[in-house]
Amino acid sequence: MLTDSIATLAGVGEKRALALNSLGIATINDLLFYFPFRYTDLKVKPLEEVADQEQVTLKGTVVTPAVLTRFGPHKSRLNFKLQVEHAVVAVTFFNQPWLKEKFEMGVEAAIFGKWDGMRHSLTGMKLLATQNQEEPGLAAVYPVNKSIRQQTLIALIKQAYEADGDQIVDVIPEAIRTHYRLLSDQQLVAWMHFPETDAQAKAARRTAIFREFFLFQVQLQSLKTQTDAPQNGLMIPYDNQALRQLIATLPFDLTNAQKRVVNEICADMRSPEHMNRLLQGDVGSGKTIVAAIVMYAAITARYQAALMVPTEVLAEQHFAKLSQLFADFPVRVALLTGSTTGKKRRDILADLASGEIDLIIGTHALIQDAVNYNSLGLVIIDEQHRFGVNQRRILQEKGLKPDLLSMTATPIPRTLAITTYGEMDVSTIDELPAGRQPITTTWIRKNQMDLALQRINEQLAQGSQVFAITPLIAESEKIDLQNAEQLYQDLQQALGDKANVALLHGQMKPDEKDTIMRAFSDNIYQVLVSTTVVEVGVDVPNATVMLIMDADRFGLSQLHQLRGRVGRGKKAAYCILVANPKNDTGIERMQIMTETNDGFVLAQKDLELRGSGEIFGDRQSGMPNFKIGDPVGDFTILEVAQQEAKQIFTTDADLSAPEHAGLAHYLSQNRERQGSLD
Template sequence: MKNTLLSNLDYLTAKTVTTLKKHNIHTVEDLLLSFPTKFNDYTVRNIKDVVPNTNVTVAGVVQSKAMIKTIRPKLVLLSFYADIDGRRIRVSIFNRQFLRPKIHYGVYVRLTGKLSDNLKSFTAAEIHFDELSNNITPVFNIKGITDAKMLDIKEKVYEDFCEDLEDVLPAEIREKYGLIGYRDAVRYINIPEDDGEIARAIRRIKFEELFLYQLKIKYLLYMRKNYPQGIGIAYDREKVAAFVSRLPFKLTADQERAVNEILNDIAAPYQMNRLLQGEVGSGKTVVAAICLYAVITAGYQGAIMAPTEVLVQQHYQTFLRLFEGVPVKIVMLSSSLAQKDKKEIIDGLGDKDIDIVIGTHALFQKDVVFERLGLVITDEEHRFGVRQRVSIVGKGHLIDHLKMSATPIPRTLAISILGESDISVIRTLPGCKKEPITKYLGYRDMPEVYAHLRTMIAKGQQAYVICPMIEESEVMDLQNATEVYEKFKVDFQGFCEIGLIHSKLKPGDKERVMNDFAQNKIQILVSTSVIEVGVNVVNATTVVVLDADRFGIAQLHQMRGRVRRSDEQAYCFLVSDSNVTTAIERLKLVAEVTDGFVLAEEDLLMRGPGDFFGEKQTGNVMFKMADLVMDKDVLEEANALADRLIASGELFTNPEYEKLRAIAHENYITKKEMLN
């Protein structure tokens, strides 16, 4: 069936086959698994059960002549009276004047449309003069082939090939989860008789899609850990414990747990592929430092890859402080370095003179070679494409990989992409940080914002002002930031210093501005969204986001996180005059909710999984019918089943699961590299 071309079927014309090919339907399997996009329900309802202004089908007998009235050019009204379940109803339909000869007293009509509020008139979208043989009509959306023709084709193909449809779910699973057989599911979804058949088919197809996906992911993780292709790094536990004890602060319980989970992976004989996620300011960087130090004690090197030079510079300064007095050589590598300095660093990595390198995309370059790379950490890993991440991990043999993100991943996506066992979460923030106060305001409220800024600056604190992001034009982006900068310079003249930073600044100028802001030589920093990722100025306690509707939930939450670095009260002002409903809902949500994980779940509901990771990610989960958000209950069932079959060993020992095991193993052979 999988290899049977539609062109080999005698009852399909060459034109039909060509049309189907344009929709990527080439084989019998393609055809049967190309499901309807929706179903039109033509079940005839009794008029007394009809809810006004809802789409419905009713039937009756014509009680008058058909009248025609021209409302305006190209808009003609056809109307008549019909007896529908004992009621005399006036029926109207537009631009169907050609039906007038068919409409006369005593004729049976089937009408699809809406009943008016007064229950006396019916506006029809469709009129038919025959009894309906099938109340449910699938809509296939194949341009060039009518739905009726597609239904006829599917009936013939199903009849010829249904015996070849193989059910991979054993009877035990079908019975336990209330699932129909695969053969029935394919028939019911393509050639349904009623709503019940459609519902049962959808349940079966969604469950199988989510279950097979979960099983493949769980099997990949199982094989990686039980048939390892990695190197167990025997780090010096005493040195690591001494390093932690010398830190000027005590780790939170979440940090300690994350460190232990990561170090266990590093010591294990499989390749680590772990995600460390936590709010901005939760202390992910110190966790990364401890783990890098661990591999260094075993004679390995470590690398941190960050998306911006600002973040690289910040990590570099933080690491110099954390490793003060520790014999570890740390360098920073970026594309802005002079060629001589860059060569010196590359030579140092090659002869193991350097222990830790912190860099941007410059780390991808072919001439960057490590003598003994053991651990790679990608910070804000969603900012890098899959190829970039694989490129840096590929600079050594069986390297452990830790991914860090301050963008919380909703549990629904987490269990469907990584498996919960490979995610470490830091929820609690160190110190006594207060919940930020967030206000959603209009531009008419800017005097309130100005007054707040003056009060905070008078106390010695600082602020960010984020300019609207205009993705279509970096030039407009820069122009807008410059205009805001000039306005703030005038408005706060003689009161405080204003700075400007944007993506077009030269690295040296950008570093100078950030250093001046860090030293409180600049009190208000006007910026594009460059501060969204990683910037750490403890004294900055207020962020003002202009035209906040231009940013997503995750971006706004990260910007707010920039001012939660100290125990001082943090403030966030979301300024927008947008009257777009979705934008208003988004801004209200951010103003009301401060928990990043709750926001992530809501963000997923608003945007859907396909858009959650952004354009730089590849391999977003795509199903024919299942939806990770709308079908999260089914996902939970499927995930629990996949866990049980692998953990209990049933997948490997029960002959009933042989087909499932073959599917999972074939996927492992072809896609095991995806875990890197």
């Protein structure tokens, strides 16, 4: 059976089973759907068409006895000569002594190996066929490790396919397969592993890419269907008139994009279905005011709202801003962080539990066991990629199945929105408030640092502040610290008594970092040198210069995030990239940073230049590790797969229709497997 352990196959003992497990292969089904990443062309080539050092298949007749020479227990050399067309070729096999008996005089053989044109010889890698056997046209090449050899894996796949290939059931509904000319799963497995022609291999790969994307999207849609179910939701009948009164007190007009996303979020909140929405907007696009409006909406319906942020400094800034915003409204705002202790903490916890507090702002402290809510209806998570799935879930479970709004200032290309956030609805603020000045970005080489110092001196003379960043390389904090300390000393020396310079690095304790950030926010320090990425969202309106050393070591999205730390006040702001890029990609990244301030353009370009896994960093993004498809290169297929998965769950959410039986079985098996992994 397909669900049987691979240990049921002949030749798979405990050790080999563990080796296969390390490749993600635990069952017969896993083995059959463990696909090759490329193919080697094994078709026989005429000798005159073979290039020097090419890997090629030659076919001929053995014309000398095979001579085996041993050099030790596991080292040997096998030599003989093969007549190929009108030429005689010397053939050598290393460490395959068992082949000697295959090469008797007069035997016809097809051998795959590496051709040496100068010596007119072939170093054999593989015997493909002997007398009257049909040699294959293409050979699959699989991702393996030191514990499993290619030939072992291929032999096991053949064994499994011959025994259980007829049990493979289609998971993609027939109507979709017909519409997009996709193979059945049985045909897919056969042609992926054993293609006879290039056309078969291409057709199989096309189907495999769609299948991988489609099944991933089906899992996301299934999760979304469960989360959005009315029994998991909360209807928040907010007071629309009260919202209008709040908006009327703002000292600026909302942008059209802000109005649109407020309407989208409020419609979700009023609906009985659970809200799981992502609000994305470029740096400075005004996400915080949107969050304030929708939190007030929940409060007008007698629910509590919670805003969770990654750092204490950011929590304090939000608390100060929101306390001021709600000063004339019946909203009690409180701040809860790790620094909140003693009687103050006890009072806040008591007032949260009794419902006296309407809006709580804090860090991870909001999800501690001792924190209980009276009627938590809306949870907002700022810089959501900084929090794990479990942390978000714990905060949600604190309330009455509250609605969830996640916010990010990292613009997300559609590729990532479809994969990483496919189970969420996405709202986008795609315009900046009127009057916000674009940040002037320049790129200089390291030998032009005097230009950077000129700009820094000019801005300090006007009473402004400066960020100076050196890159963080996880493998070598010691080098990073040296780099930062060197920059710190250089700037101290260059600026003299014109500025107080502070140093912030990854080896400091969190409270030390907070103290320095607060002092910088209060203009006690005018220049902040940092090895770590300055906390996203930290607001220092007086900072007008962002100096980034070795800027080519950062991705475009990271550079854009850093650039967004300045220009948050009314003054003109500048970003100076210092880099000597080593290649064309590095040069292109620096140039595009100087050409656009649009985070969405940069995020898409970053995806194209660096690949999906590095946009947020693998650990943060949750970007799935697709084995066959490339979300960037195969984006059209990804988009179609998502549309088809959505359509199925729109019309048949519980997959009860006969044509969805294969899908229902797949999801059931997948849940069982996930359960056993947990």
